[in-house]
Amino acid sequence: MVVNLDDGFQFLVRKASISSGVALAGYRDTYLRRRIDLRMKAVGIDNYPTYMKLLDKNPNELTEFLNAITVNVTEFMRDKTPFMFFRNEILPEIMERKKKSKSNMVRFWSAACSNGEEPYSISICSKEILPADWSISIYATDIDEDSLSRASKGIYSKEQLKNLDSSIIHKYFEHSGENFKVKSIPKLSIRFMRHDLTSEPPVSKYLDVVFCRNVMIYFNDKQKVKMLNDFYNSLSDDGYLIIGKSETLPEEIRDSFIPVNVRDKVFRKAL
Ligand SMILES: C[S@@+](CC[C@H](N)C(=O)[O-])C[C@H]1O[C@@H](n2cnc3c(N)ncnc32)[C@H](O)[C@@H]1O
CATH class of the missing domain: 1.10.238 (Recoverin; domain 1)
Structure with missing residues (x-):
């Protein structure tokens, strides 16, 4: 160039x-x-x-x-409690509801996934909670190609895995020199794609949960509203939105999402 x-x-x-x-x-x-x-x-x-x-x-x-x-700073199970809520409350709720409609498929979007820690965390929680025969599909998108390339390699240092229990590391990672590489099982359910949240249409529809954490802080209100409208349209009727702990929804879009867990910034699509 x-x-x-x-x-x-x-x-x-x-x-x-x-x-x-x-x-x-x-x-x-x-x-x-x-x-x-x-x-x-x-x-x-x-x-x-x-x-x-x-x-x-x-x-x-x-x-x-x-x-x-420093925008692509991220962590596995970042902030811990939103992921505990996802694992212990949201996933069991989704599972029960889907069983009633004879479905065994869940679909998530990690929007602005940075180096991959977030989608792998989603995948690990899902593998831990959902039955083995369930289909898990995770869209993991970011505007930054370098981040996506690191994410799809799935190689992390010991320090980067500090939020994970050793049993989880053992189950989902294998040694790669001095580092740890995500085993293929959780990787298989993740589709990494370049996507700009401020200008492109949503990646999919009928999603069960959209994670969009710690990126909205960089956007102006118009960009936030565009993105949140896209999330609204991409979620299924019972779908959840999880934003960053320090983030808030702009006033003009607040009616579209009902707070479910105020501390962890978990919302549900309003109908
Ligand atoms: C601080 S990281 C957040 C990563 C993860 N969601 C988390 O909470 O740990 C912010 C990410 O947003 C991405 N990003 C910035 N602008 C974006 C845009 N317009 N569309 C999609 N991703 C964007 C950056 O490349 C970066 O990887």
């Missing part, structure tokens, strides 16, 4: 580095550009000099900017 060196990017990075004290020079330029471009898109700016003016004018934007750089 030919990069225009005069587009103000290097100057922006140097200045932001000095203002924030974060050594941005340590990051790859292609990575930084992608992250900064996403943040600029979220605030409706399409060039580096204009974005730098915003950084100068608005100190909060520097925080948002830094968040944008």
